[in-house]
Amino acid sequence: MSLKQFLQRLLLALPTLFGVSLVVFFLMRVVPGDPIAMMTPPGATEADVAQLRALYGLDKPIITQYVIWLGALFQGDLGTSISLRQDVFSLILERMPATLELAFLSTMIAIALCLILSLAGAYFRDRIIPRAVDAIASTAQAVPDFLWGLIFILLLGVAWPLFPISGRINPRLDHDLVSQFYLFESLIKLDFSLALELLRHLLLPAIALALPMTGIVTRLLKVSLEETWKQDYITMARARGFSRWYILRKEALRNALIPTVTLGGVQLTFLLGGTVLIEKLFSYPGIGNMAIGAVIQRDLPLIQGLILTFAVMFIVINLLIDLSYSWLNPRMRHG
Amino acid sequence: MSLLEVQDLRVTLRQHSTSTRLLRDVSLSMEYGKVLGLVGESGAGKSMVAKAILDLLPKKAVIDKGEIKFNQNSLLRLSVAERRKLLGKDIALIPQDPMVSLNPVRTIGTHLSEGLTHHLGITKAEARKQSIALLDEVLIRDPERVIDAFSHELSGGMRQRVLIAMAFSCSPKLIIADEPTTALDVTVQKRVLSLIRMMQRKQNTSLLFITHDLGVVAKICDQVAIMYEGRVLENTTAKQLFHSPGHDYTRALIDAMPRFDQPDKPILPVSRKLKEQLQAETREVDQATYND
Structure with missing residues (x-):
């Protein structure tokens, strides 16, 4: 494989990754299960839940969430883990x-x-x-x-x-x-x-x-x-x-x-x-x-x-x- | 004194419960520095003789009887390792189809020099130098470039030249050329043939030339053996063959050959009657030797 072909292949990987990100992002939001429900104790009030939701940006429309996530991704920021409360990238x-x-x-x-x-x-x-x-x-x-x-x-x-x-x-x-x-x-x-x-x-x-x-x-x-x-x-x-x-x-x-x-x-x-x-x-x-x-x-x-x-x-x-x-x-x- | 002596060689293919005779008591003799043409149609057992000498017989083919003597030594009594020492060094092969006889993932240089390092024990650098000289000897232009080329980068004629260089590389005493021009273009055939002839004369090698082309036999062979159904029908000199063929089948083969010097001569196929007669003979031979 020549260097040109190699770079071509590397460039082709970008749309693949974009596709993967799209599928993963939307699929995870369509399947049942709520991360906030998983982390809140049984007695939490509606207001607490809403506050947490806002904290992780989960209250916005899915498209907006995706754009925010993608924008951060380009800066090398994969967000913060909800369960471990740490930076995903460094994890x-x-x-x-x-x-x-x-x-x-x-x-x-x-x-x-x-x-x-x-x-x-x-x-x-x-x-x-x-x-x-x-x-x-x-x-x-x-x-x-x-x-x-x-x-x-x-x-x-x-x-x-x-x-x-x-x-x-x-x-x-x-x-x-x-x-x-x-x-x-x-x-x-x-x-x-x-x-x-x-x-x-x-x-x-x-x-x-x-x-x-x-x-x-x-x-x-x-x-x-x-x-x-x-x-x-x-x-x-x-x-x-x-x-x-x-x-x-x-x-x-x-x-x-x-x-x-x-x-x-x-x-x-x-x-x-x-x-x-x-x-x-x-x-x-x-x-x-x-x-x-x-x-x-x-x-x-x-x-x-x-x-x-x-x-x-x-x-x-x-x-x-x-x-x-x-x-x-x-x-x-x-x- | 002869270099190669094949005596009453009988080879049988045993598959399941059936057995098929491949060679029926074949005897051949080759002098030092001479060319023996082995002539016959497809399936006559020409290549089988070559395979028996080169230890390349198929797994299910058994030598029932006979002897192959090379330089007075019985090849069949040697161990596998001893025989391998002769192969490529004293006995070499020029194959039929150059298109598939070179390894596609190895360079021409590797093919040539591995034989030299293996059989002559010289260093890789020395072998490379000799390989380039060999390519030059078989009239390949720009050997410095070809040595690092892969076979798919060469034409059929070039590949056959490389294989000829490989065969002659260790100055063998005997070269077996198994229809070396059949797979080539007609224009290339002539040049490859004269190259083999030139190298053979230069090194004074004995050449076992397998062919079905009597024209080639007339051009380069000293001796000729005519084969049919695994039998040697006639063993004679090339001169004798064309002047006074001894066997009806030989005569029929000569009649079937187009002649440029006699353009009006009719080209006659080998008659069915003659073939049936030969096949009947074969059956008789088989029955007579059934219990050997």
Whole structure:
């Protein structure tokens, strides 16, 4: 992709975001549930309620509310959370690194598992290993991420308590981390015992998130590798005396990745969506967990801010995937 | 002394409960530095012979009998790893279709130099230098640019030149050219053919040239083997072939060939009677060897 195309794509993201904001804003005001009713105690008078409504600008017509919100948005102001009474932008900024670390680790696990499984499935020509790979992949795909999470909590958190099952870090642990990127920071500081502690918390939710994606992408990559293996350039490489493993890695893998990445990209957005439930399940303090709280509290500004954040992340992921195409496939470089 | 000796090679395709003979006791012999033409129509088993030599037989094809000797060594008795050491180095392939025989995501330079580093153990920088020289040798203009190009940026003729350079890169003793001009434009065919001939003479390589074009055979081959239904019907010199063909089928093939020097000569198809006779022979051969 050329720089021009890249900037075009970036520009195209703006109307998408505008659309998302419009839908979210109006949808949240149409669905039943009133944030003010949620926060007022049972004995509150009509006047109290009206005063609160005015405080959050909820007494104005919806269109006016939207224009005010959008105007503030352009100044980087996402409003104030009704339930937490804090600035939405800084709330999200504080919680986002936790989710990014989880999603990143989960993606890495999924990619590693996919490569190992599908390469093994394509390399071995016996009857057992390719079928075992298919079986593992189907199982991983068939069970949804939150169910994997529950299984892990029950097995590895309760029955054999090998892993902590909630939170991000042991709350009694003293640490001097300055950023919210705990894992990255501890790794940069070469504090491996702290990193290990963080990983112990991260591993179960990350694997639970990774498994469904691993399953579907492994199956695709394996089939794709098998298809690539039938191509004439593979026969040519075999006639030149290269080993099966060498050809699989150097000749087949990259070609097989081209169709796989298309689907893998879609799966990656599902993974990001999956963080919402998984974070709740593992009491993990990320924006997904926060989103559930916000919905329950009908915290309109926070919900809007969070959904907008997710939309931005989806757009970034899709952009990265489009970029990877032209890296993978030289035929797309001069388009 | 011969470089390649194929003796009574019998290959059978076993699928489910049926088995189909692909090669019926094929024997061939190739001298050092000579060109052997392997001629036959589609399905005659020409490519199957090449695949047997290159260890590329389909999974379900079994060698029941016979021997392939290369340089006095039995190829069939070598381990997979030992055989791979010969492939690409001492035995090389020029494929049929250059359009699909180069990896679309790898550069021309990678294709060329990976063979050099793998088989000759030279450094990447040295391999790149040699690759550029090789591209120059196969008459590709601007090799410095082509070396970093991808196959989709080259024409069919250029790609076949690249594949020829790849085949000759490690100075092999034997090159198998499997209908190397079939997929090319007629105008390009001639140039590619003379390039192969030139490189073969320069390196004094033995060439197994698979074709169904007797005109090509007349031009470049020393020896010719005529195949039909997995059998070698006639094994002779190229001169002998055109002057006094020994087999009826060979004669029929020559009659089916257009001649520019004899424009009035009628072009006759191979008669059905002859084909039926050959097929009956094949059945007899199969029955006679059924219990081998």
